[in-house]
Amino acid sequence: MVSLRPNGVYTKAQLQKELETLATCGMFERVDLEGKTNPDGSIKVTISFLESTWQSAEKFRCINVGLMPQTKPVEMDPDMTDKEKLDFFISQEKDYRRRIDRARPCLLPTPIYRDVMKMLSDQGKVTARSLQKIRDTVQKWYHDEGYACAQVVNFGNLNTKEVVCEVVEGDITQLLIQFQDKLGNVVEGNTQFPVVWRELPKQLRVGHVFNIEAGKQALRNINSLGLFSNIEVNPRPDEKSEGGIIVEIKLKELDQKSAEVSTEWSIVPGRQGHPTLASIQPGGTVSFEHRNIKGLNRSFLGSVTTSNFFNPQDDLAFKFEYVHPYIDGVYSPKNRTFRTSCFNSRKLSPVFTGGPGLDEVPPIWVDRSGVKANITENLTRQSKLTYGLVVEEITTRDESSHIAIAGQRVLPNGGISADGPPTTLSDTGIDRVAFLQANITRDNTKFVNGAIVGDRNVFQVDQGLGIGSKNPLFNRHQLTLTRFLQLKNVEEGAGKPPPPVLVLHGHYGGCVGDLPSYDAFTLGGPYSVRGYNMGELGAARSILELAAELRIPIKNTHAYIFAEHGNDLGTSKDLKGNPTEVYRRMGQGSSYGAGVKLGLVRAEYAVDHNSGTGAIFFRFGERF
Amino acid sequence: MAGQIVREWSGIQQFPLATQTKLLEYLGTLKQENVDSLTILVMGKGGVGKSSTVNSVIGERVVAVSAFQSEASRPVMISRSRAGFTLNIVDTPGLVEGGYVNDRAIDMIKSFLLDKTIDVLLYVDRLDAYRVDTLDRQIIKAITDSFGKEIWNRAAIVLTHAQLSPPDGLSYEDFFSKRSEALLKVVRLGGRIKKQDLAFSMPVILVENSGRCNKNESGEKVLPNGISWIPKLVKTIIDVVSNGSNGILVDKKLIEGPNPNEQHKWWIPLIAAAQYLLVQKIRGLIKDDIAKESKAAWELRDIGAAKRKF
Numbered sequence: 043m044v045s046l047r048p049n050g051v052y053t054k055a056q057l058q059k060e061l062e063t064l065a066t067c068g069m070f071e072r073v074d075l076e077g078k079t080n081p082d083g084s085i086k087v088t089i090s091f092l093e094s095t096w097q098s099a100e101k102f103r104c105i106n107v108g109l110m111p112q113t114k115p116v117e118m119d120p121d122m123t124d125k126e127k128l129d130f131f132i133s134q135e136k137d138y139r140r141r142i143d144r145a146r147p148c149l150l151p152t153p154i155y156r157d158v159m160k161m162l163s164d165q166g167k168v169t170a171r172s173l174q175k176i177r178d179t180v181q182k183w184y185h186d187e188g189y190a191c192a193q194v195v196n197f198g199n200l201n202t203k204e205v206v207c208e209v210v211e212g213d214i215t216q217l218l219i220q221f222q223d224k225l226g227n228v229v230e231g232n233t234q235f236p237v238v239w240r241e242l243p244k245q246l247r248v249g250h251v252f253n254i255e256a257g258k259q260a261l262r263n264i265n266s267l268g269l270f271s272n273i274e275v276n277p278r279p280d281e282k283s284e285g286g287i288i289v290e291i292k293l294k295e296l297d298q299k300s301a302e303v304s305t306e307w308s309i310v311p312g313r314q315g316h317p318t319l320a321s322i323q324p325g326g327t328v329s330f331e332h333r334n335i336k337g338l339n340r341s342f343l344g345s346v347t348t349s350n351f352f353n354p355q356d357d358l359a360f361k362f363e364y365v366h367p368y369i370d371g372v373y374s375p376k377n378r379t380f381r382t383s384c385f386n387s388r389k390l391s392p393v394f395t396g397g398p399g400l401d402e403v404p405p406i407w408v409d410r411s412g413v414k415a416n417i418t419e420n421l422t423r424q425s426k427l428t429y430g431l432v433v434e435e436i437t438t439r440d441e442s443s444h445i446a447i448a449g450q451r452v453l454p455n456g457g458i459s460a461d462g463p464p465t466t467l468s469d470t471g472i473d474r475v476a477f478l479q480a481n482i483t484r485d486n487t488k489f490v491n492g493a494i495v496g497d498r499n500v501f502q503v504d505q506g507l508g509i510g511s512k513n514p515l516f517n518r519h520q521l522t523l524t525r526f527l528q529l530k531n532v533e534e535g536a537g538k539p540p541p542p543v544l545v546l547h548g549h550y551g552g553c554v555g556d557l558p559s560y561d562a563f564t565l566g567g568p569y570s571v572r573g574y575n576m577g578e579l580g581a582a583r584s585i586l587e588l589a590a591e592l593r594i595p596i597k598n599t600h601a602y603i604f605a606e607h608g609n610d611l612g613t614s615k616d617l618k619g620n621p622t623e624v625y626r627r628m629g630q631g632s633s634y635g636a637g638v639k640l641g642l643v644r645a646e647y648a649v650d651h652n653s654g655t656g657a658i659f660f661r662f663g664e665r666f
Numbered sequence: 667m668a669g670q671i672v673r674e675w676s677g678i679q680q681f682p683l684a685t686q687t688k689l690l691e692y693l694g695t696l697k698q699e700n701v702d703s704l705t706i707l708v709m710g711k712g713g714v715g716k717s718s719t720v721n722s723v724i725g726e727r728v729v730a731v732s733a734f735q736s737e738a739s740r741p742v743m744i745s746r747s748r749a750g751f752t753l754n755i756v757d758t759p760g761l762v763e764g765g766y767v768n769d770r771a772i773d774m775i776k777s778f779l780l781d782k783t784i785d786v787l788l789y790v791d792r793l794d795a796y797r798v799d800t801l802d803r804q805i806i807k808a809i810t811d812s813f814g815k816e817i818w819n820r821a822a823i824v825l826t827h828a829q830l831s832p833p834d835g836l837s838y839e840d841f842f843s844k845r846s847e848a849l850l851k852v853v854r855l856g857g858r859i860k861k862q863d864l865a866f867s868m869p870v871i872l873v874e875n876s877g878r879c880n881k882n883e884s885g886e887k888v889l890p891n892g893i894s895w896i897p898k899l900v901k902t903i904i905d906v907v908s909n910g911s912n913g914i915l916v917d918k919k920l921i922e923g924p925n926p927n928e929q930h931k932w933w934i935p936l937i938a939a940a941q942y943l944l945v946q947k948i949r950g951l952i953k954d955d956i957a958k959e960s961k962a963a964w965e966l967r968d969i970g971a972a973k974r975k976f
Contacts, residue, residue: 245968253964425952482948517934556927616926
């Protein structure tokens, strides 16, 4: 409280000011400052004080005086008679009572009340020091709970049985959204206010008490829009309103338009297994984006990928997409986004690959081009429902890009015959089909110290409409259930170790009706049964994949052991031409192994139970 | 094969008299049941003696056989008639090539048999082989998948090279019994036949096609157990035909199999309706998730739900 320091030099005016400050701070009844000159010329300053005390109190009460004018201390006229003094005190009390009634209750919970009242009853007389302690206790609770703008402004009703603590909690009086350019100057933004406003939690709106957690939530929500490079949520006091807080949201918008060209060279195994460039000519992608159209987060994206920049028509894949959020209106609480795109892609078919016995199976390439349109309803931040229509043309080609109507078979005498399983429904190599697609994802996962915990269920349906080549009518459905079970309760916090997790995963896929080979379910692969190549176990009408993985935290990453199984449920023969048999695949298989996560890469050793051999794999991303 | 003149079963005359008598007697019983033709399908691995058996039954060298040469590359049907009865035997290429079941051979056999009815299947293997493995099961499975489980109700196992001396310690009967059991087990597993089905009592016939085959007093070819095998083979075939089951008509539907794309198609509207309800149910569950989600203290206090507890 005292600002004078030993060995400091002070003027008489400074000493006078110090005395005044101490006298008017309300803690002391009387303050005296005495200075005695020492033989060496320095001054010994003695401050003697009498602490203000009031009568002991039994009750404690806390009121929220935010947005109310401060009480001004009324000077008592020293010439008043005793009766006048009494009247004065009574009217003061009445005024204060009215103030208490007008004030709002504060957020302080019962346990804190109990603590304070215990403090008061222990103390006996109420002193300035005990008031300080009460102020510290109350403010600490508010600040710990995130109410960073809360303050104890006054104590009232002293010298009565009930001590009243006046608190300003930090009520929000205004919400400002401000756009800044890269240098920090205020500009007119492109994004429309309702787009930002709908991402704010209710607790940040006018009339609520400012809480820093609400601010953090707002930051996360606005960030997920993907429209801003920098977001700040700052409270500042409102000059025009006592105790009011203005919440300022400062946003720096990302560039609306961007274009990018990236080139790549593929490294593939060459002679003797040495890695070589697949080709001198690079492949690459040209992409462009036009974002936040009309300030409503609508975007138009396009990308064109080729494996040979110098002769692009060899192998061209493109995708153009238009995304239109808030189709129910930007003020609607529903969050539905409309997406439409036209695409063209080319993939190697895992249906026409061989089992472990066959080395060279002539591959079949599946070209898909078409348009799709769908609506995604974001039910929570993680769960969503998507439904829409897809119209596509599928062409199956052989290695030399000629249209292939059937897979090729390697004859026992080494020759090749073209009477393998048919590749398309129409048997012409080109199929056109239109179907409805729906997907519902229920995702209750969350992160506990970096480990994913919870469960995720996905159900997807493709419903053929009988429109297309040979009027395809089908119902192709998949159900995926994944459970991440936390095996041990751990304390949550930064730097704390994650819990061990047991992952249980099941995937069932089935189809009733017309099923061409390019839509068949395949078994084997890093996202199907680890340890086998994609499609190595077979292709079938329905499949079941099961996996279990036990994750154990070590140091600052985790190691795991796993076991997986994939089964065609006997439905390989229900696929026209039975490609599983023709290419000598088992139809089912299991694998097991162990691995460790190193940053973004998983290094694992997997044993293929069908052949009994194991191998080391490096994979990016998550298996589940 | 209507319109073609079927050759006379002249080979029957080179059998010893005792054999001829018995054969004609059996043909007679067939005629009494108004059966005037039989189609016998002979299948098995390569080199087991299918063509030799055909030659033995017909009594002529109709099919080329050579110890080291690979066999017939395509199915061939030998037809002979006698006393108003026509015998058709279909000799087939071996079903195994390169250690795997030869799908092309099976496809060829199926197309060859289009619109014909198989009365009897003779599955041929050697008596003097000791092991039965996965490959045998795969062959049985392939036959079952191609012609249906019912073919095993009209089948008999033929074990060739039956004139052998069994290994030390085993009598001929014991050896035969063990070998039969092993093969019958494989047929049951590969054909997914239940114990109580007819095929479990599938006959196993011993056959010795070489010229060295011992003969009895009547000059008939006999086996080490004393049985004259040619009449026995024919009798068994006739028993199989008369066991109450039906022959297998190899029509287009059988060859192509039931179209899996058309199966259960009419279920689709019901399935789609059930899926729609499932999606709505999951949507409801997600709504519950939102309600149950544990809110932080600051949210609860704000909506007045904290009740001053914290």
